[in-house]
Amino acid sequence: MKVDNKTWYYELATSPVWLWDKHIDLAFYYLRKKIRQFPELEKRKVTTMDTFFNAKVRGMWSVYQSSPNTFDWESCDSLLRLMLGVNVQSGSSWFQVNTLLIPIRFDDLKHWALVNLELTNWTIEVYDLMQHKGPHNSKVRGGVDALSKFIPLLAERLSLFEYKPREPPGTYPIPVTIMADIPRQGNGGDCGIFTIKNAECLIEGRDVRYWVIQDRMQIFREWLACYLWGHARRKLEGDYKSDEEVDTDY
DSSP states (O other): OOTTOHHHHHHHHSTTOOOOHHHHHHHHHHHHHHHHHOHHHHTTOEEEOOHHHHHHHHHHHHHHHHOGGGOOGGGGHHHHHHHTTOSSTTOOOTTTOSEEEEEEEETTTTEEEEEEEETTTTEEEEEOTTOOTTHHHHHHHHHHHHHHHHHHHHHHHTTGGGTSOOSSTTOOSOOEEEOOSSOOOSSSSTHHHHHHHHHHHHHHTOOHHHHSOGGGHHHHHHHHHHHHHHHHHHHHHHTOOOGGGSOOOO
16 A cells, blocks of 8 residues: 555545455454554454455365365465464464454455354354345355355364364354344445444444444545555655565465
């Protein structure tokens, strides 16, 4: 992110402009930094992942399905490192947290949603702000399918279930619930900022039903753009690098 990248900030600050992976990833990095900076948030044992995680899981799940008996598990090393808190900026190991917040992009819907993976009871909640009956919900469930089925296989590789057991034992895949009693977005482009703010509310223990509403989206966008611009300006003037600029070898 550069201070003089006016297009980047315009996209972030303007409703209902679509947000891209670069916006979502930086916002979720900001949320991880926020958790680290406030002890009361760190005590909640929650962290976020970036867009690469879901994309990689989907890709690996597709390969696994085609040849499960000969699947090369070494090809998942980057995913396992992410789960251990390595190669994700300001990340935490899944052994140390109870809640994972994962942004998920549905390409065929041009839509963002938030996945809340609870490791205490191994459930998935999907915060989808454009719920519809029929094809839309089917595509959303299909998009989350890889996470619900491949993450348990990755967890077994790390022996994660020994520390965070499933109840009842052996439950597979991870049960998925699409959250119903949440606000809806009022246009086709604010799903990205809804996803960011839903994650922030869950991190802080706020009720999304009262905080994440369409009328506040423009304010949220402008505030986030101003905050990140100010952060980039301070970095430039102070001539320092933060850890999101460190090369990450996925």
